[in-house]
Amino acid sequence: MNNKLTELLKNKPQNLLNIFYTAGYPQLEDTTTLLTALEIAKVDLVEIGIPFSDPLADGPTIQESSKIALENGMSIEKLFSQLENHTPKVPVLLMGYLNPVMQYGLEAFCKRCSEVGVDGLIVPDLPMYIYETEFKEVFEKYNISNIFLVTPQTSEKRIREIDANSNGFIYAVSSASTTGSKTDFSAAADYLGKLKEMDLKTPILTGFNIKNQQNFQDACNYVDGAIIGSEFIRQITDVDDIAKATANFVSSIK
Amino acid sequence: MSYQVDEKGFYGEFGGAFIPELLYPNIEELQENYLAIEKSPEFQEEFHQLLKDYVGRPTPLFLAKRLSAKYGAEIWLKREDLCHTGAHKVNNTIGQILLAEKLGKKRIIAETGAGQHGVATATVCALKGLECIIYMGEKDIERQAPNVARMKMLGATVRPATSGSKTLKDATNEAMRDWINNPEDTHYIIGSVVGPHPYPDMVARYQSVISEEIKKQMDGLPDYVIACVGGGSNAMGAFYHFLDDKEVKLIGVEAAGLGVDTEKTAATLTLGTPGVLHASRSIMMQDKDGQVLEPHSISAGLDYPGIGPAHAWLKVSERAQYMAVTDAAALEAAVEVSRLEGIIPALETAHAFSVLKDLDLKPTDRVVINLSGRGDKDMNTYMEELNLNAL
Ligand SMILES: Cc1ncc(COP(=O)(O)O)c(C=O)c1O
Numbered sequence: 126m127n128n129k130l131t132e133l134l135k136n137k138p139q140n141l142l143n144i145f146y147t148a149g150y151p152q153l154e155d156t157t158t159l160l161t162a163l164e165i166a167k168v169d170l171v172e173i174g175i176p177f178s179d180p181l182a183d184g185p186t187i188q189e190s191s192k193i194a195l196e197n198g199m200s201i202e203k204l205f206s207q208l209e210n211h212t213p214k215v216p217v218l219l220m221g222y223l224n225p226v227m228q229y230g231l232e233a234f235c236k237r238c239s240e241v242g243v244d245g246l247i248v249p250d251l252p253m254y255i256y257e258t259e260f261k262e263v264f265e266k267y268n269i270s271n272i273f274l275v276t277p278q279t280s281e282k283r284i285r286e287i288d289a290n291s292n293g294f295i296y297a298v299s300s301a302s303t304t305g306s307k308t309d310f311s312a313a314a315d316y317l318g319k320l321k322e323m324d325l326k327t328p329i330l331t332g333f334n335i336k337n338q339q340n341f342q343d344a345c346n347y348v349d350g351a352i353i354g355s356e357f358i359r360q361i362t363d364v365d366d367i368a369k370a371t372a373n374f375v376s377s378i379k
Numbered sequence: 380m381s382y383q384v385d386e387k388g389f390y391g392e393f394g395g396a397f398i399p400e401l402l403y404p405n406i407e408e409l410q411e412n413y414l415a416i417e418k419s420p421e422f423q424e425e426f427h428q429l430l431k432d433y434v435g436r437p438t439p440l441f442l443a444k445r446l447s448a449k450y451g452a453e454i455w456l457k458r459e460d461l462c463h464t465g466a467h468k469v470n471n472t473i474g475q476i477l478l479a480e481k482l483g484k485k486r487i488i489a490e491t492g493a494g495q496h497g498v499a500t501a502t503v504c505a506l507k508g509l510e511c512i513i514y515m516g517e518k519d520i521e522r523q524a525p526n527v528a529r530m531k532m533l534g535a536t537v538r539p540a541t542s543g544s545k546t547l548k549d550a551t552n553e554a555m556r557d558w559i560n561n562p563e564d565t566h567y568i569i570g571s572v573v574g575p576h577p578y579p580d581m582v583a584r585y586q587s588v589i590s591e592e593i594k595k596q597m598d599g600l601p602d603y604v605i606a607c608v609g610g611g612s613n614a615m616g617a618f619y620h621f622l623d624d625k626e627v628k629l630i631g632v633e634a635a636g637l638g639v640d641t642e643k644t645a646a647t648l649t650l651g652t653p654g655v656l657h658a659s660r661s662i663m664m665q666d667k668d669g670q671v672l673e674p675h676s677i678s679a680g681l682d683y684p685g686i687g688p689a690h691a692w693l694k695v696s697e698r699a700q701y702m703a704v705t706d707a708a709a710l711e712a713a714v715e716v717s718r719l720e721g722i723i724p725a726l727e728t729a730h731a732f733s734v735l736k737d738l739d740l741k742p743t744d745r746v747v748i749n750l751s752g753r754g755d756k757d758m759n760t761y762m763e764e765l766n767l768n769a770l
């Protein structure tokens with residue numbers, strides 16, 4: 126199995142745009158509509174959120190989208206069946222909380238991921254030492270990258286440890302905040318500058334409060350790319366044509 | 380068999396710290412410091428002095444003669460209802476506020492269900508002059524109005540949690556999000572033996588004063604120790620020093636709501652399965668997809684779909700037994716305790732009394748019930764459910 130994410134990152138590309146959205150939102154079957162629209166718009170990576178009843182690390186926008194997606198009937202099984210009918214052309218990551226993944230079964234989950242073309246996972250409540258002792262072997266068996274987060278509070282020692290254990294990119298949270306809750310990107314500049322100076326082996330993407338082209342370019346001055354989540358979800362909320370809204374938004378960024 | 384936490388923060392297969400990286404520094408700071416701080420002579424001195432002069436400890440162990448006569452055994456009541464603020468919750472908040480002070484934190488957050496933990500947190504924040512923000516489910520704000528007023532009187536800000544079932548689980552989510560957004564100056568005072576390591580152990584240690592006192596107050600060991608279980612802090616405090624005394628039967632009582640065979644229930648250990656909720660691996664109520672179920676109990680303090688990892692371990696290793704009591708049975712027990720002993724218990728506590736009728740008691744049996752709190756906060760519910768105005 127080839128891993129589209131490690132393929133993509135091999136040549137150290139810059140200005141990577143990663144768009145996040147919640148599976149099954151706004152409508153249950155929009156998951157692949159959005160994936161197609163994002164592929165056509167030529168984003169570099171796509172991150173799909175698996176909705177959870179208690180999304181601790183998410184701000185109000187993603188919380189609300191998760192709630193609606195669950196009401197729409199979204200589940201891990203449903204997501205896999207949707208992806209089965211649409212072989213992704215871009216690297217696809219799933220972001221999901223630990224409990225639903227564990228109930229599905231770790232091995233079964235990773236196996237299905239590799240079957241439907243998922244390249245990486247972000248599990249925000251999976252601590253590094255549990256990953257190392259209980260998860261890593263299975264992830265590697267199915268050639269799935271694990272994406273770790275770092276924050277401005279993460280010590281240099283731990284960042285280096287995370288760097289050593291990463292096989293995709295590192296997700297640098299641009300300010301210590303739940304997703305989408307702060308407006309000002311400038312506060313992150315110092316921190317991203319420090320990360321850049323650390324000269325890590327793993328590419329860095331930053332996320333959590335990138336909203337527009339200016340933020341995106343600012344971020345890319347320091348790191349290899351950026352992730353837009355809450356703002357993208359706002360852009361596809363209450364619109365008639367989510368594919369068109371997606372095309373417009375992506376072209377406004379990159 | 381050990382019933383204490385191991386060095387990785389686990390009780391058997393349960394526990395751990397399943398935290399987002401965003402909280403790693405906060406949790407690491409606590410993990411590295413909580414034992415040393417607790418063991419320091421300054422902490423010990425101030426903790427015990429405050430428990431004595433401020434909380435009013437030791438709380439009495441009272442022989443309930445009319446209940447004893449009714450159930451044909453010696454029934455002893457550990458009077459946590461006589462603690463300052465009206466419940467056991469304050470034992471923990473005293474410990475944690477001293478810890479927060481030692482760590483140099485300026486801002487305190489907490490979740491609350493029944494409001495007792497919120498009041499106990501607001502109280503110690505006033506005592507120490509620290510900013511206090513309490514998250515409380517919108518539904519609980521309604522049903523525990525007197526405690527909301529107390530928190531405000533004490534100078535705390537009460538923020539409603541409006542997601543999900545609008546109860547304790549959702550208040551806990553909001554408190555954790557606040558902590559993620561304010562990682563440097565804030566300490567999160569969790570109100571029960573739940574959450575990531577070291578909270579379950581830390582809160583158990585602060586509450587263990589309950590069983591420490593019971594041991595001193597009784598001559599010899601009791602046959603039973605009974606306590607209600609929401610997250611499990613008053614039960615863990617009451618069990619703690621008896622865990623290795625195998626002859627003492629430990630019984631935790633959870634809320635069955637409308638019944639364990641209905642969807643309106645909070646009987647986590649009876650119905651739940653292993654999973655990760657609020658950053659620890661324990662037993663929880665969830666659907667087949669691993670989504671957390673919305674619980675129901677008449678008692679806000681027991682209306683929670685999870686339980687502390689130590690209790691999951693005590694159940695799996697069969698050291699303790701867990702029973703479930705319905706809303707209706709708890710109300711009946713509340714009336715009985717009020718009329719036989721002149722003590723109006725909290726709705727949470729009433730669940731513990733309700734199992735007396737189901738135990739096979741002998742006249743020589745000595746039963747300790749942890750009377751975790753008083754019923755003042757529940758008078759609105761009692762008035763409505765028991766139609767007290769019409770009596
Ligand atoms: C009086 C009383 N008892 C029991 C509880 C349940 O909590 P725990 O299981 O942590 O003791 C509460 C919680 O609010 C309470 O107020």
